[in-house]
Amino acid sequence: MKILFMGTPDFAVKSLAKLHEDGYEISAVFTQEDRIRGRGNKLSPSPVKTMSNELGLKVYHPRSLKSDETIELVKKINPDIIVVVAYGKILPKEILDIPPHGCVNIHASLLPKYRGAAPIQWAIINGEKETGVTSMLMDVGMDTGDILLSRKTPIAEDETSADLFIRLADLGADLLIETIKAMQKGVLEPKIQDESQATYAPMLDKSMCEIDWEMSAQQINNLIRGLSPFFCACSKLDGKRVRFIESEVSESACDLDAGEIICKDGSLIVACGNDSALEIKMLQAEGKKAMDSEAYLLGNKIEEGNKFE
Numbered sequence: 070m071k072i073l074f075m076g077t078p079d080f081a082v083k084s085l086a087k088l089h090e091d092g093y094e095i096s097a098v099f100t101q102e103d104r105i106r107g108r109g110n111k112l113s114p115s116p117v118k119t120m121s122n123e124l125g126l127k128v129y130h131p132r133s134l135k136s137d138e139t140i141e142l143v144k145k146i147n148p149d150i151i152v153v154v155a156y157g158k159i160l161p162k163e164i165l166d167i168p169p170h171g172c173v174n175i176h177a178s179l180l181p182k183y184r185g186a187a188p189i190q191w192a193i194i195n196g197e198k199e200t201g202v203t204s205m206l207m208d209v210g211m212d213t214g215d216i217l218l219s220r221k222t223p224i225a226e227d228e229t230s231a232d233l234f235i236r237l238a239d240l241g242a243d244l245l246i247e248t249i250k251a252m253q254k255g256v257l258e259p260k261i262q263d264e265s266q267a268t269y270a271p272m273l274d275k276s277m278c279e280i281d282w283e284m285s286a287q288q289i290n291n292l293i294r295g296l297s298p299f300f301c302a303c304s305k306l307d308g309k310r311v312r313f314i315e316s317e318v319s320e321s322a323c324d325l326d327a328g329e330i331i332c333k334d335g336s337l338i339v340a341c342g343n344d345s346a347l348e349i350k351m352l353q354a355e356g357k358k359a360m361d362s363e364a365y366l367l368g369n370k371i372e373e374g375n376k377f378e
Contacts, residue, residue: 073148074126074170075099076117082152084175085117087242088152089124093249097373101157102130104322135161148298152245153207162209172207175241175246179203179219181267184212190230194295195200196287199223200221200233202241203321204248204260206316215259218248227317229297230308266332273300280304282328282377286318286345301353304328304377311377314359315351322346336365339377 072095074085088095091259098121104249121128131139137236140163143151150170152161166265177310178188180203185191185205190310201221205214220240224233251257278300280289293302319338325331329347331338338351353359354369 070094070145070149070249071096073097073099073143073146073151074154075151075156075160076154077101077157078114078155080177080234081156081239082116082120083153083242084152084245084331085120085236085349086124087246089126094146095124095126095131095304097127099129099131099156134158134164140164140167150249151235152244152249159204160207161213165207165209170252172210173217173245173252174205174207174214175245176203176205176212177237177241177269179221180212181207181247181262181264183268183270185270186272188270188313190273190295190299193224193230193233194291196291197224200237202237202244204244204263206322211284213262215261217257217259218244219249227294229315231298234291265299274352276301278303280313280377282339283342285343286341286347289341289347290316290318306330306375306377309355310329311355312334312353312359313349313351314353315335315349317348317350319346319348326376328378330375330377332366332371337366337368337371 070093072093076085077100098117098118100115101115103112105111106256116129122133129142143164144167145342148168150168151172153172153174160172176188179190179201183191199221199307201219203219204217206217208214221265222236239269257315279295280292281300293313294301297314301314303310305311322344324339324344327339327340327342339347339349349362351359351361352365353367
């Protein structure tokens with residue numbers, strides 16, 4: 070079975086590597102164009118392109134999938150199936166109709182929940198207890214195609230989106246192989262998604278990072294876990310921004326004003342809404358490196374009554 074693989078970030082690398090490891094014929098790889106990344110402002114390839122080069126695969130990064138040139142290229146590659154994993158571009162109908170076995174997408178949620186660009190982060194931010202991966206036959210909609218297979222996994226109470234990202238990438242790679250094998254045997258029964266159960270996971274943006282300390286400690290903890298380390302939830306103390314990387318809901322009730330700081334035995338605890346409190350484990354002061362709360366308190370004097378804005 071000839072495969073055209075489309076993917077861009079680290080999440081897709083595991084699926085590409087698994088296909089290659091299991092001996093599937095990867096005729097070509099589509100990924101997004103090289104971009105300026107990191108502090109050095111250097112033009113760098115996507116993780117999928119880097120892996121493709123290591124595996125000796127032919128790589129393309131078309132600017133538009135709707136152009137006649139790209140459509141003709143896909144026809145020339147003549148794939149039996151197109152596999153899409155976090156590619157970052159919508160496939161037009163002209164391309165969806167080319168492979169005889171269709172276009173299979175691996176999505177990092179239990180569809181129809183969390184369609185869209187950031188399902189891993191939103192599942193944590195919203196306090197979900199479980200998530201998973203889904204393989205589906207793509208159509209012209211946004212993650213609306215028929216479901217092929219899905220696999221569930223619990224979300225740990227202290228798991229960040231970065232942790233879950235790694236686990237779901239592995240789970241997704243295994244599900245992809247399982248899906249292709251079942252497709253080759255002709256035993257798959259695609260299921261139409263229940264639109265009444267659909268939810269969305271839009272792209273994250275920096276406006277989400279400011280913490281509202283009137284929220285409960287659990288809600289704030291979920292936000293910190295969900296944004297870490299891609300954006301990081303933040304707040305200001307004495308006019309300077311502090312980023313929060315790791316936290317834990319305190320078991321003790323707290324009747325102080327929301328945002329008020331308690332320093333006790335090297336611990337940094339912040340009062341939240343509903344008389345709850347959040348213990349900050351890791352944070353990063355403006356212009357400083359990330360550090361644990363004990364190290365932060367050694368270098369920063371917190372007066373009684375100080376509050377995060």
